[in-house]
Amino acid sequence: MPSPAESPAPADVPDTSPGAAAPVPFTGEDTTPGGEDPRPGRPLPEATVARLPVYLRALYALAERGVATVASDELAVAAGVNSAKLRKDLSHLGSYGIRGVGYDVDYLVYQVSRALGLTQKWPVVIVGAGNLGRALANYGGFVNRGFRISAILDSEQTVVGREIGGVAVRHVSDLEEVVATSGAAIGVIAVPANGAQVVCDRLVAAGVTSILNFAPLVLNVPAGVDVRKVDLSIELQILAFHAQRRFAERCGQVPGPAAVEA
């Protein structure tokens, strides 16, 4: 199971009972142009799932340029992956290519979107209206690609009421109500580390089952809740490792980082 929280301790799981099932965000879809594909087995490899959004973005860019069909080689270049990998990834969704021609861009956009569950708009609750929360709310790729910001919450009264990305900031005390009324299943934590676990617990208790965490700590969640984390400093540290290695191996012309000042 793809549960990232690998805690085999069953006794500790408080079994978050969502009580009244959170309203499923609009399940009406399908029956759209093109042929139908009875969902095959659903074993989509995790690595494939992680790449599908990249393909989707490249496909959108192609569609905007008016490209009707695309071969796996071109799409692979646009997505920055190997073409064989791309073909294998797409083959997991079904046989949506035409041999000798390539893939129909619009049709593939639809199929990838459907595989990712983006044929509907997922309501998202953002907690934290700091710089990061504002950046998220203003990020265009959000609302245009299958998501809708249903609320932005913050604990600072000075920012409550301010409008960000077309949504007015509400106080964090409204968290439970906002989640319930919007039916949001996805929450974004963009608060400082010391308040993240509390926010997380409240989100989970309110029925949120998918959490995107920007706070630099490991969140503790019950089984059944999916957490992904984005940590800016971790990415930088990985870069530092490779940079260090590069400097150590090829001591060339660059004078290296200014290590004197510390």
Added chain:
Amino acid sequence: MPSPAESPAPADVPDTSPGAAAPVPFTGEDTTPGGEDPRPGRPLPEATVARLPVYLRALYALAERGVATVASDELAVAAGVNSAKLRKDLSHLGSYGIRGVGYDVDYLVYQVSRALGLTQKWPVVIVGAGNLGRALANYGGFVNRGFRISAILDSEQTVVGREIGGVAVRHVSDLEEVVATSGAAIGVIAVPANGAQVVCDRLVAAGVTSILNFAPLVLNVPAGVDVRKVDLSIELQILAFHAQRRFAERCGQVPGPAAVEA
């Protein structure tokens, strides 16, 4: 077996100074150049490198709580990973644990920091002073953990001169000069997608070899330049996939209204 004579003082002399290495033209694999005492073979698996920052953060938290030694089980829980995985990861750095006891927290902090190349402060140039750039500049985990913001650049004259995180915003036209004078090898791209490739090219031309990209596109860089991307919408889309799957599968326990489409 950390000898008590060796102080685990984190501010030890970093040997990353370029020095005068033999100008080897090209070697397929380094033949373990010298360093044998602290550094065994250098093939640190990529997956391990990606986890070391997580361990480091957990170790810092333990150190602040005054914990002197920690067993792999506890540290694994704090880092959210399997304990066997953690031990294998750490074993790639060397044998820094004590059987029957655990790891010395301070000493391990130093060793992990050194492995990641964080015993020095890396100067970082941030391009883009929007919400995201400001969030990065104000992020505490930046300056406290091996990095120093040497400059923040933006193309908007209205924000030039504003101070963010203790650093005054400069105009993006100063990019080359800033990179040269600060010796920055790491650049962060926090500009909109349409300007990201241009900024990237200029950073690379100025000598930057490590780039952290927040713009939602695939950057084109020459060989030898390391790019890591952080894409907010991609993470959300992966969450959406799992959420969709969860909704489709929950037909057994939760009192759902009706079995959704098979």
Added chain:
DNA sequence: CCGACTTTGTGCATCCGTTCACAAACGTCG
């Protein structure tokens, strides 16, 4: 209608990462 060309889809070998399970090493206690 046929042959040449193009591109997809995939079998297969290989590699990387994860996990189990256990022996070696260490401190402690009697």
Added chain:
DNA sequence: CGACGTTTGTGAACGGATGCACAAAGTCGG
């Protein structure tokens, strides 16, 4: 000083991911 419990470090098995290479399947020109 020796037995015992604890914890590390790692060999080995396993599973998943990657990329090559090629057959199948399609288009296109004559």
